[in-house]
Amino acid sequence: MNVVPLGPINPIFKEPIRIKLIVEGETVLGAEIEMGYVHRGIEKIMEGKHYLKGIYLAERVCGICSYIHTWTFAECIEHISNIEVPDKARYLRVLTTELERIHSHLIAISVYGLSIEHETFGIWCLNTREHVMDLLETITGNRINMGFNVVGGVRQDINKEMIDKIYKKLEELRNDMKNILEIYNTGPLINLRGRGVGVIGYKEIMKTRAVGPVARASALPESDWRLRHPTYKELKFKPVWAKEGDNSARTLVRIKEILASIDLIEKILELYQESTGAVRNRVNIKGGSGEWKNEAHRGEVTYKISLTDGGIIKRIIIRSPSVMNLEAYKYMLKTCPTVSDAVTTYISIDPCISCTERTIVLVDKKTGKTKPYSFK
Amino acid sequence: MIKEFFRKRSINVCIVNTGGCNGCDIELVSLLASRYDIEQYGIYVHNNPREADVLLVSGPVTLPWKNRLKELYEKTPEPKIVVAVGACALSCGIFKEGNVCGPVDKIIPVDATIPGCPPRPSEIIQAILKVAPIALSKREEHLKKIASEN
Ligand code: SF4
Numbered sequence: 001m002n003v004v005p006l007g008p009i010n011p012i013f014k015e016p017i018r019i020k021l022i023v024e025g026e027t028v029l030g031a032e033i034e035m036g037y038v039h040r041g042i043e044k045i046m047e048g049k050h051y052l053k054g055i056y057l058a059e060r061v062c063g064i065c066s067y068i069h070t071w072t073f074a075e076c077i078e079h080i081s082n083i084e085v086p087d088k089a090r091y092l093r094v095l096t097t098e099l100e101r102i103h104s105h106l107i108a109i110s111v112y113g114l115s116i117e118h119e120t121f122g123i124w125c126l127n128t129r130e131h132v133m134d135l136l137e138t139i140t141g142n143r144i145n146m147g148f149n150v151v152g153g154v155r156q157d158i159n160k161e162m163i164d165k166i167y168k169k170l171e172e173l174r175n176d177m178k179n180i181l182e183i184y185n186t187g188p189l190i191n192l193r194g195r196g197v198g199v200i201g202y203k204e205i206m207k208t209r210a211v212g213p214v215a216r217a218s219a220l221p222e223s224d225w226r227l228r229h230p231t232y233k234e235l236k237f238k239p240v241w242a243k244e245g246d247n248s249a250r251t252l253v254r255i256k257e258i259l260a261s262i263d264l265i266e267k268i269l270e271l272y273q274e275s276t277g278a279v280r281n282r283v284n285i286k287g288g289s290g291e292w293k294n295e296a297h298r299g300e301v302t303y304k305i306s307l308t309d310g311g312i313i314k315r316i317i318i319r320s321p322s323v324m325n326l327e328a329y330k331y332m333l334k335t336c337p338t339v340s341d342a343v344t345t346y347i348s349i350d351p352c353i354s355c356t357e358r359t360i361v362l363v364d365k366k367t368g369k370t371k372p373y374s375f376k
Numbered sequence: 377m378i379k380e381f382f383r384k385r386s387i388n389v390c391i392v393n394t395g396g397c398n399g400c401d402i403e404l405v406s407l408l409a410s411r412y413d414i415e416q417y418g419i420y421v422h423n424n425p426r427e428a429d430v431l432l433v434s435g436p437v438t439l440p441w442k443n444r445l446k447e448l449y450e451k452t453p454e455p456k457i458v459v460a461v462g463a464c465a466l467s468c469g470i471f472k473e474g475n476v477c478g479p480v481d482k483i484i485p486v487d488a489t490i491p492g493c494p495p496r497p498s499e500i501i502q503a504i505l506k507v508a509p510i511a512l513s514k515r516e517e518h519l520k521k522i523a524s525e526n
Contacts (some may be wrong), residue, residue: 009424014393
């Protein structure tokens with residue numbers, strides 16, 4: 001048995017992580033994952049800070065899915081202190097989240113394309129993504145880390161010109177995505193490369209609690225938390241799913257989800273145009289603690305916050321989806337014949353290391369005692 | 377001769393995320409898209425420190441990275457340039473009170489900085505193009521020195 005170390009700096013990894021693949025010949029037997037390179041202790045920084053500062057820190061948990069973190073943070077506090085959010089703000093939040101989902105999925109597909117050495121496909125997706133970034137910049141004012149959400153609503157309204165621009169760009173995007181889907185389905189070099197590689201079934205999903213596109217590609221559509229969100233219920237949202245559970249199915253689910261997101265955005269724009277009023281409410285923070293879940297681009301994200309009457313954060317626990325998905329990686333390795341397949345499988349679950357490295361245990365430096373990070 | 381001529385016109389870049397939020401990394405990756413097309417300037421993103429000329433460091437240096445970053449800097453072959461990307465790499469930014477051991481220039485020498493959270497891709501291209509001539513002239517000097525020694 002030999003060990004092949006990958007990372008922390010690797011041509012194909014976006015983020016620093018160290019994976020030790022245990023191999024015999026070319027066959028991969030198992031993997032050991034070493035993390036901690038991106039742990040900054042955001043929970044600790046947030047403790048004792050005002051929630052207005054906390055929302056910026058929540059945004060910087062992860063740069064790819066920054067918006068969904070602020071949304072969940074804001075909704076958690078709104079849930080604790082019973083704050084009503086205006087209709088317009090609710091729709092704008094969904095609009096921006098879905099745009100961000102498109103950009104995040106496009107990055108995932110593109111990196112997958114690069115990892116199977118199909119550079120044309122990868123760069124094509126990356127180029128399509130730039131149009132989405134343009135839309136995000138028009139709506140919020142920045143490409144990444146937008147600072148658009150506040151507790152009680154959103155920061156700004158959009159106008160008629162922007163709506164026209166969004167409609168126009170969405171139409172172009174839909175055509176592009178249809179082309180990409182066709183190439184993906186018919187191009188044998190892309191699709192066949194992932195068939196039967198990194199398979200994970202229902203049983204293992206239940207064991208590891210994998211979420212997001214990984215679970216949905218293994219015939220678990222009900223794992224989508226958008227089904228339980230009040231605004232998405234209004235839109236009659238239906239999740240996309242596949243049943244093969246391999247690399248190819250996971251990427252296919254992502255491509256189809258982008259098309260579904262485009263439909264959702266068009267629906268939400270109609271609802272938005274019918275609604276009137278302000279985009280932001282005055283807030284009155286009450287103390288207490290509560291929990292809120294949302295569907296991030298990689299699976300469910302949970303925020304658990306306890307705060308005082310003035311709005312000072314006492315304790316915050318963030319759980320992000322990639323933890324469970326990385327656990328599922330162990331089972332996927334059983335159907336990876338070579339080392340390069342193991343790498344593409346790792347890319348196909350689209351792990352986000354900045355999200356994953358959250359506080360789990362606390363160690364007392366003097367006594368060396370450990371205890372789990374909890375509310376008590 | 378031929379090798380010298382071509383090596384002058386190709387710059388290899390290595391992206392190192394030392395604990396940032398990913399935002400800066402994503403903007404660096406989007407440089408590959410054909411809208412910005414960084415390769416038309418002869419800049420290649422290889423992510424391999426052993427053949428890099430420019431190290432793009434993003435993020436505050438977290439504790440596990442402290443020694444690794446020094447090692448990485450030593451591994452990079454000689455005429456080398458370090459560019460710190462983003463507010464985090466310049467001053468630790470928003471993570472100042474966290475599990476970090478300081479901005480990048482505390483650990484390794486930094487030649488150029490790009491402020492912003494995150495900086496726009498066009499700004500990053502501009503910065504790389506500004507420091508690239510320095511890297512090239514440094515390399516020429518280095519090659520001359522080697523030639524005179526032999
Ligand atoms: S500068 Fe901003 S975008 Fe860049 S890593 Fe730091 S927090 Fe993220």
